[in-house]
Amino acid sequence: MSPDSKLHGKFCGTDVPDVITSVFNNIRIEFKSDNTVSKKGFKAHFFSDKDECSKNNGGCQHDCINTVGSYVCQCRHGFILHGNKHDCKEAECEHKVHSPSGTVSSPNWPDKYPSRKECTWAITSTPGHRVKLLFSDFEIEQHQECAYDHLEAFDGDSDSAAILGRLCGSQTPDPLVSTGNKMYLRFISDASVQRKGFQATLHRNGGTKLACM
Incomplete structure (x- = not known):
């Protein structure tokens, strides 16, 4: 793991962590156990998620917000989203x-x-x-x-x-x-x-x- 890698979290206990999304196209997971208590462990699914905002701002006129599996366009203050979900028009x-x-x-x-x-x-x-x-x-x-x-x-x-x-x-x-x-x-x-x-x-x-x- 390189020294400039971002740590997304350190997890233990029984609460299921939120979805983790890498900044780039790779991610490293490390699991460590000691020599005392043992539990069931974990299971997770991984998949690639395209950053739709990286090219042409996702077609958004103002701001493009990337989400898991998709993206949404948002407008600056004083504007509202057009019916086409990409362009912005002046708000009332x-x-x-x-x-x-x-x-x-x-x-x-x-x-x-x-x-x-x-x-x-x-x-x-x-x-x-x-x-x-x-x-x-x-x-x-x-x-x-x-x-x-x-x-x-x-x-x-x-x-x-x-x-x-x-x-x-x-x-x-x-x-x-x-x-x-x-x-x-x-x-x-x-x-x-x-x-x-x-x-x-x-x-x-x-x-x-x-x-x-």
């Missing part, structure tokens, strides 16, 4: 988020967002808690009044609620916090400049409940 951009925590990001992040896009996120957290939006990455076309590409946040369940902020540029914004358990986000891109976009995490506001009135 209206999101409803019902969770005390999670992640939101612009379409195709961390790659450039597409042009002429409008996406919304209607976020609802646990009753009695606020929604806190904390940005980890932010890069949207710069404009003094954010008149071109921009992200808007509203303090409620639609764009008719009070606005919390209209954001653009490359400076990471301060966290946004709603007054209730709902926040509405709207991202708009125009036909010209595209940037990396944004990613942010959602939190309940420190788990602190709102005071009862």
